[in-house]
């Protein structure tokens with residue numbers, strides 16, 4: 666009976682989703698595309714999985730005691746739990762949406778970030794990459810520019826106390842404290858010039874040069890709010 670109910674629910678969900686217009690983004694084989702209303706996998710979605718799901722000791726491709734070792738750092742691996750155009754059976758979306766992942770006290774994705782993943786799935790879950798048109802080197806305060814970068818690229822590890830390396834970037838006071846007291850190593854880290862490779866941030870690969878400029882200005886200006 667329960668199985669039948671689940672089947673009916675899935676069937677209704679599938680039928681329902683088919684009545685909706687599908688927004689198909691531009692294909693990517695010809696290289697970067699203009700941003701428009703398309704969710705870009707490479708700049709909007711992948712960093713969320715890398716930051717919130719693939720942090721050290723979690724779904725990083727090593728055996729961390731999971732039933733199945735997951736490595737949520739690449740498009741092809743992420744697609745093993747995503748069904749294009751259909752958030753319902755997309756397991757790597759539903760566990761985020763229902764709050765079960767990231768687990769426990771780990772930093773959760775924000776509703777806006779969760780909605781971005783849903784929209785990307787609704788658009789066909791393609792491996793899109795876009796010109797980083799949203800980056801603006803003049804946006805160099807915490808509330809306008811910097812906190813948005815932290816939220817996408819850093820807060821999966823630096824969002825909840827004590828934070829990796831005891832660094833919290835998800836609220837202004839803590840971020841300012843890190844930006845002032847760790848100024849030199851913070852700058853080296855985001856520029857990927859740390860003497861210790863493990864200190865280069867974010868660990869999955871450098872930010873765009875525009876994003877590095879925004880954070881650099883913010884730190885050099887004394888971390889304005």
Ligand code: HEC
Pocket residue numbers: 715716719720721814815818819820821822823829830832843847850851854855863864866867868872
């Ligand atoms: C996948 C997890 C992860 C992500 C994402 C991440 N960090 Fe880190 N971060 C760490 C860990 C782990 C350490 C501690 C490294 C150590 O002590 O060896 C650290 C340390 C730091 C430090 C302290 C450096 C010092 O000198 O003590 C800063 C600053 C920092 N991160 C900034 C950032 C910024 C900015 C971002 C986003 C652009 C970011 N991190 C993204 C895991 C992460």
